[in-house]
Amino acid sequence: MKLLIHPRGIFTLKISRSMVRKNIVYAVLGFFFLYVVILLIVTFIVASGGHDITTSFTTALTTLGNIGPGFGRVGPSENYSFFGDYIKWALSCAMLIGRLELYTVLVIFMPWFWKK
Numbered sequence: 164m165k166l167l168i169h170p171r172g173i174f175t176l177k178i179s180r181s182m183v184r185k186n187i188v189y190a191v192l193g194f195f196f197l198y199v200v201i202l203l204i205v206t207f208i209v210a211s212g213g214h215d216i217t218t219s220f221t222t223a224l225t226t227l228g229n230i231g232p233g234f235g236r237v238g239p240s241e242n243y244s245f246f247g248d249y250i251k252w253a254l255s256c257a258m259l260i261g262r263l264e265l266y267t268v269l270v271i272f273m274p275w276f277w278k279k
Contacts, residue, residue, distance in 0.1 A: 197265050201257070202227055208253040212246060222246075226254045227261040 165174055176183045205223035210216065214236065221233030222243075232239040243251065260268045270276055 194265060197269070198227070201260060201265065205253055205257045209246070209250055212250050214246075222254065223257065226257040229258065229261050 165172060176188060202223050205227060206216075206219045209222050210219040214222075218233070218235030218237060221235055222237045225231060225233040225237065232241075236245065237243060243254065246254070
């Protein structure tokens with residue numbers, strides 16, 4: 164917000180009285196936005212099957228974050244059997260992405276990784 168008010172200002176981010184370098188801040192922001200984008204994509208895939216937004220979002224969140232039961236139809240007393248096949252495939256991919264971490268999966272699909 165300070166940067167919006169003072170576009171030419173120079174500001175530093177400090178955690179425990181030590182400065183945080185810009186490349187670390189950009190890496191954390193990149194990870195966060197990549198996580199949110201994948202979360203929204205999986206949410207829209209689940210919602211395309213005709214499910215409500217609570218079920219869609221918490222299903223995507225629980226599979227991507229590997230955190231347990233969600234809300235709606237995927238609560239603690241329900242399972243994922245009512246989803247269609249393409250939704251189950253998307254949720255399985257989201258579970259792998261969440262378990263292996265985002266950057267690891269992203270690197271696997273980069274061409275320079277496979278050249279050696």
